[in-house]
Amino acid sequence: MVEHTIRSLLREGVILLRESGCPSYILDAELILCHILDMKRIDIIKYRDRVLGEEEAVDFFRLVEERKKGKPIQYITGCQEFMGIDFCVRENVLIPRPDTEILVEKTLELLKGKEKLRIADVCTGSGAIAVSLAYYIPHAYVYAADISEDALECCRRNIERHQLGRRMKLLRGDLLEPLFEEGLEGKLDALVSNPPYISKKDMDSLPTGVRCFEPHLALYGGREGMDFYIRILKDADKLLKKGGLLAFEIGYDQGRALKKIIQDHGIYKDVRIEKDLAGLDRIVYCYLEE
Numbered sequence: 001m002v003e004h005t006i007r008s009l010l011r012e013g014v015i016l017l018r019e020s021g022c023p024s025y026i027l028d029a030e031l032i033l034c035h036i037l038d039m040k041r042i043d044i045i046k047y048r049d050r051v052l053g054e055e056e057a058v059d060f061f062r063l064v065e066e067r068k069k070g071k072p073i074q075y076i077t078g079c080q081e082f083m084g085i086d087f088c089v090r091e092n093v094l095i096p097r098p099d100t101e102i103l104v105e106k107t108l109e110l111l112k113g114k115e116k117l118r119i120a121d122v123c124t125g126s127g128a129i130a131v132s133l134a135y136y137i138p139h140a141y142v143y144a145a146d147i148s149e150d151a152l153e154c155c156r157r158n159i160e161r162h163q164l165g166r167r168m169k170l171l172r173g174d175l176l177e178p179l180f181e182e183g184l185e186g187k188l189d190a191l192v193s194n195p196p197y198i199s200k201k202d203m204d205s206l207p208t209g210v211r212c213f214e215p216h217l218a219l220y221g222g223r224e225g226m227d228f229y230i231r232i233l234k235d236a237d238k239l240l241k242k243g244g245l246l247a248f249e250i251g252y253d254q255g256r257a258l259k260k261i262i263q264d265h266g267i268y269k270d271v272r273i274e275k276d277l278a279g280l281d282r283i284v285y286c287y288l289e290e
């Protein structure tokens, strides 16, 4: 029988992933092994000569095969870091993106110094935005809403993981509906959302890992990608307090169109577009008139 060590498995995993065209083949082989052995990356470097069992080797090659087929590494390891916090992720739930940190950072900045906040994150997915806001604003109460049971289950795990259950509530339903059912009319200091916003034409050019493995429900935003913004804007004013903050993540080419839609409502002020680190439009925010 072949004896496997951390070093030998890594070497074989790296070769298999490199040959399959996986761009981050070294890191991914290491992350898969860390996941199987429940070890930190530094430890698999320190203990390269540790002998591994047959079962661990079989599991390793099974997961390497999944990665070779394009499954995102986060669905294999079940985790993703976001805003410096560890998040559980699972299939059928969108993997939190670094791009979305801009929306959280801006929201934190805009809400700074305000007391006793009530915030809602609509289309919450894993809870990346909602959990981060609750984590970084200790006096906030945060509602996390989504239509997908898988998303809410994942979000529930993230709330528990960070012990935020006393300041967060999960709501299931279509966009703003569960917020109305919860009796939140006129009570929100802020409503944030990263809804599905990929247009019909852009759906076809998504990278394979996204198109084949991430949920369509989390991506497709209608023909122009604007459907969810339009639907949220229809009733968001009824949930917000006067002067309340409304903030959206957007696609790189949606800023001007969304700004105009918001301005046409005639009830929001200070409509702003902010760019991400790549210089692309990434968020739009505004305030409900006083």
Ligand SMILES: C[S@@+](CC[C@H](N)C(=O)[O-])C[C@H]1O[C@@H](n2cnc3c(N)ncnc32)[C@H](O)[C@@H]1O
Binding pocket: 094, 095, 096, 097, 100, 122, 123, 124, 125, 126, 127, 128, 129, 145, 146, 147, 148, 151, 173, 174, 175, 194, 195, 196, 197, 217, 218, 219
């Ligand atoms: C782009 S993902 C965002 C997930 C998360 N907020 C993030 O930033 O990582 C969009 C989310 O919208 C949810 N969604 C799609 N249609 C919805 C609807 N009609 N009502 C509520 N949530 C919906 C999906 O389940 C998905 O979790």
